[in-house]
Amino acid sequence: MAQFVQTLALGLLIGGVYALMASGLTLIFGVMRVINVAQGAFLVLSAFVTWWVWRATGIDPIALAALTTPLMFGLGWAFYRLVGARLRSAPPSMSVLLMFGVALLIEGLLNVTAGNRFRSATPGYFDESYTLGPISLPKAPLYGFLAALAVLAVFYAVLDHTWTGRAIRAWAQNPSGAALVGVSAVPTATLAFALGTASAGMGGSVLSVLVPFFPASHYEWIARILGIIVLGGLGSLPGALTGALILGLAESLTSVYVSPQWSILVFYGVIMAVLIVRPQGLFGTRVREDVAA
Amino acid sequence: MKWVVGVVAAALAVYPVLGIGTEYHLTVAVLCLLLAVQAVSWNILSGYAGYVSLGHSAFLGIGAYLGGIAAERLDINPLLAAPLGGVLAAGVAVAIGAVVLRSRGAAFVIVTIALLLTMQVLATNLPQLTHGNQGLAMPLPPWSRDTGNLPFYYLFLALLALTLAFSAWIRTRKLGSGLIAIREDEGKAAAIGIPTTRYKVTAYASGAFFTGVAGGIYGYFLSYISPTTMFAVLASVMVVLAALLGGRGSLYGPVVGAFVVAIGSEAATVYGGGSSSRLLLFGALLTGVVLFLPQGLLPGAAAWWRARHPRTVEYTDQEGALGRLPPVRASLASGSQAELLRISGVSKRFGGLVAVDGADLVVRRGTITGLIGPNGSGKTTLFNLVTGTLRADAGEITFEGRHIDRMPPWERCHLGLGRTFQTTRLFHGMSVLENVVAPLPDGRWRTAVRGGVTGAEARRARELLDFMGLGRFAAEPAGSLSYGQQKLVELAQILMLDTRLILLDEPAGGINPALVEHLKGVIRQLADQGVTFLLVEHNIPLVLDLCDPVVVFSQGRTIAEGPPGKIRDDPAVLEAYLGDPKAERKVERPC
Incomplete structure (x- = not known):
């Protein structure tokens, strides 16, 4: 029983971190109408930056999110301004391929600069735990969870309660309609894309402490967060939260009660099953396809 | 090469x-x-x-x-x-x-x-x-x-x-x-x-x-x-x-x-x-x-080579087209039932918006049925429900007595249901001729492995294009045609098939008056041969001239139906289109 509760607690903690990563991906989907397959590479890039600064200066890796988040925000901003905006009229498959190319470039650059080895940031507390009765809460995932929660709260406050956030959501739903009522297209889309990559910045810093990573880890990470937003419904923010918690739990349970090597299959299995049975996911809506000609 | x-x-x-x-x-x-x-x-x-x-x-x-x-x-x-x-x-x-x-x-x-x-x-x-x-x-x-x-x-x-x-x-x-x-x-x-x-x-x-x-x-x-x-x-x-x-x-x-x-x-x-x-x-x-x-x-x-070596094409052969008779499909099966299409109690909602609300509509064999109604009254959605682009939430649709509401669009097409679109939808990368021969009469494997542009089929396609005045454009990419020309190609596509019911979504929009007259002639001639039409159009004089009966749609359902003469004077129709005339008078009086 204690083991079960322990597994649930760990699953929830990791689910919170996933929620942050998945929110960024689903936001970018809302804006670009394509899966940003480079999101995993952005995560790993941020993890490497965190690891590198941590090793050089000894600053706490999770606190380094204060550095990586604006950094990735800037990177996303510049990227969308220079490249992404050019693709708005191209078919979605071309945008997917472009982002795939970006992911390969990042992986290649990390290979050259950091080497093809597993890394992990190990601050003093990385193997310590808080004990709560029979269960123990490891400190690193707990801090990561709290940090992710704080950023998520800010993220949602911006989207829900500011004019900019409403502009982003309006633009995601109907770009030409939003343009007609005064939402300027490119800056809004750029902002949404940059917010998406910023969440990868934050997520990457947390990731650097939680799991060992190497340049090619981005495939596994994009599969994880893709599974989450597919389950929740592409483009849906509440879906991303729910999907993250469900899959965080499912992953922990599988890795404890089945075997850690099968746990990643949970995500692939969910992706295939959901897209086959209910393509709009839990919270997604089907939009009418017949009018758009 | x-x-x-x-x-x-x-x-x-x-x-x-x-x-x-x-x-x-x-x-x-x-x-x-x-x-x-x-x-x-x-x-x-x-x-x-x-x-x-x-x-x-x-x-x-x-x-x-x-x-x-x-x-x-x-x-x-x-x-x-x-x-x-x-x-x-x-x-x-x-x-x-x-x-x-x-x-x-x-x-x-x-x-x-x-x-x-x-x-x-x-x-x-x-x-x-x-x-x-x-x-x-x-x-x-x-x-x-x-x-x-x-x-x-x-x-x-x-x-x-x-x-x-x-x-x-x-x-x-x-x-x-x-x-x-x-x-x-x-x-x-x-x-x-x-x-x-x-x-x-x-x-x-x-x-x-x-x-x-x-x-x-x-x-x-x-x-x-x-x-x-x-x-x-x-x-x-x-x-x-x-x-x-x-x-x-x-x-x-x-x-x-x-x-x-x-x-x-x-x-x-x-x-x-x-x-x-x-x-x-x-x-x-x-x-x-x-x-x-x-x-x-x-x-x-x-593409670079083509841009360096352009071919010249002449304009629409309008006079030639107007003089021609439509090529006839040899056999048009005539069924026994008078009701070709029956829509009963069909509803479709998009979120909170009920686009079609328990609509009933019958299209009788051999008629040119007109469907009019204000924008947003659900006409195009009804078309999409009939042709299978959308699935109805409730109600049933039968074609020649067969339930078609669960069939995918192509099966409905094979039964003899054809449609054109409000905004033309041609395959822009294909040539005009390829567009016209693209429709498939049935879903058999034998048809799928048949040559793409073969003898009899290509001949008929060329006949149809000549008839539309577009024979000279057969080899051009369809995307290079004007809007009106694309409408005509789309009609030619439908005529390739042994279609028993043709749904026309605003066929006269964007076509010059001479061609509209021509189009009317085509529709009448095909109707004489036994093809049935259901036609959505905002050009009311055209509808009243061509169609009988005329069905009026408003807020997702039929509000009036009858011969054009009756529809013209129906107060409910006038109200749906022009607003309540009495209400307007009330406002005018105090002035």
Whole structure:
């Protein structure tokens, strides 16, 4: 029983971190109408930056999110301004391929600069735990969870309660309609894309402490967060939260009660099953396809 | 073009026996051919129909592992098992495709990646079968060491020739033009009778088959297979890159791209110092091609050539067209029932908006039924429900007494239901003639493998185009036509089929008055021959002149029905269109 509760607690903690990563991906989907397959590479890039600064200066890796988040925000901003905006009229498959190319470039650059080895940031507390009765809460995932929660709260406050956030959501739903009522297209889309990559910045810093990573880890990470937003419904923010918690739990349970090597299959299995049975996911809506000609 | 292909094929055939190059060069050539087989087979679905797969090497790995496991367990030579690997790969493609390819959008590309990664995990985690990360060793080839990779070279060359021949064959069949139609406008393709799901699955499975066979040979060639080499994401990227660079959707583009990418990859490994430089090369190439050369090398060159050597085309042959009589379809089956189409209690909502609200409508055989109503009253949605673009939430629709509400659009089309669209939807990349012969009369396999533009069919298409005054445009891309001309081509498309009920969505919008008169004549003449029409139009004089009965739609349901004379004076109709006249008078009085 204690083991079960322990597994649930760990699953929830990791689910919170996933929620942050998945929110960024689903936001970018809302804006670009394509899966940003480079999101995993952005995560790993941020993890490497965190690891590198941590090793050089000894600053706490999770606190380094204060550095990586604006950094990735800037990177996303510049990227969308220079490249992404050019693709708005191209078919979605071309945008997917472009982002795939970006992911390969990042992986290649990390290979050259950091080497093809597993890394992990190990601050003093990385193997310590808080004990709560029979269960123990490891400190690193707990801090990561709290940090992710704080950023998520800010993220949602911006989207829900500011004019900019409403502009982003309006633009995601109907770009030409939003343009007609005064939402300027490119800056809004750029902002949404940059917010998406910023969440990868934050997520990457947390990731650097939680799991060992190497340049090619981005495939596994994009599969994880893709599974989450597919389950929740592409483009849906509440879906991303729910999907993250469900899959965080499912992953922990599988890795404890089945075997850690099968746990990643949970995500692939969910992706295939959901897209086959209910393509709009839990919270997604089907939009009418017949009018758009 | 033909002689270029011949020279290249001859050069490839004699290359190994000329004694130029070393054993290493031959190995690189084998890898080029392998990539070319994969790129050409990827192109059958992803190029022709536009559904990009990012996990194509899953099929290579499936073929290789089947060969390896068969060799170890059953002691079968991997080359004999290779066709079986192809069959297994095609089976997996059918199982996955049959469900995912039903829908459009982003789902397919995600599932292809997930499939590849799943296969990798399975190959790693099922060591009883695959030896997991240790990998599987293949038996050594029976031929002597001196022969080296020569047999593999010729095996791959033969497989490439087969794959290319198949791809070329499919392109000239109805199946191939159907796939192109799906890429251009899938909804329209379904509306003119193309069974889109089955075509896509067929294309996916045939591509998987050739890649699966290649996988069996490749595993034997490597003599050792492991999960990370066989189910590599990077290998899939090379396939996509090769097809994209050479020109996806073109026949030989993927082959050209494969040679460039495979040689580039080898050079990057040798001179660039390992796998990081390959990643950088592929990443840069992929982003570069998408941004700067999205159509690829061969189609890009062809477009450049066409721009340098333009052909001149004359204008619409309007006078000629107005003098012609419509070509008649020889047999128009006349059924017994007076009611051709019956819509009863049909509803459709989009979120909170009820677009069609318990609508009832009957279209009687031989009539030209007009459907009018204010914008947003649900006319087009009703059309979409009848033709199957949308599924109704409630109610039933019968056509000649048969329930059609659960049928996909193409089956309804095969029953004799044709439609045009409010905004024209032609396949812009195809020629006008190809557009007109695109509709499919039935869903049989025999029809799918019939030639794309064949004798009798092409003759009839030309007749119809002449009749529309567009005969001179037959070879032009449909996208270069004006809006009005496109409307006429769309009508010609519908007339290709043995259609019993034609749904016209605003046929007169954007057409000049002389042609509208012409169109009226066409509709009347076809009606005399037994074709029934249901017509949505805002041009009220046209409707009142042409249609009987006229049905008036408002807020998702019928509010009046009757002969045009009665509808003209119906107060309910006037109110729906012009607002309540009494209310207006009340406002006017105090002034």
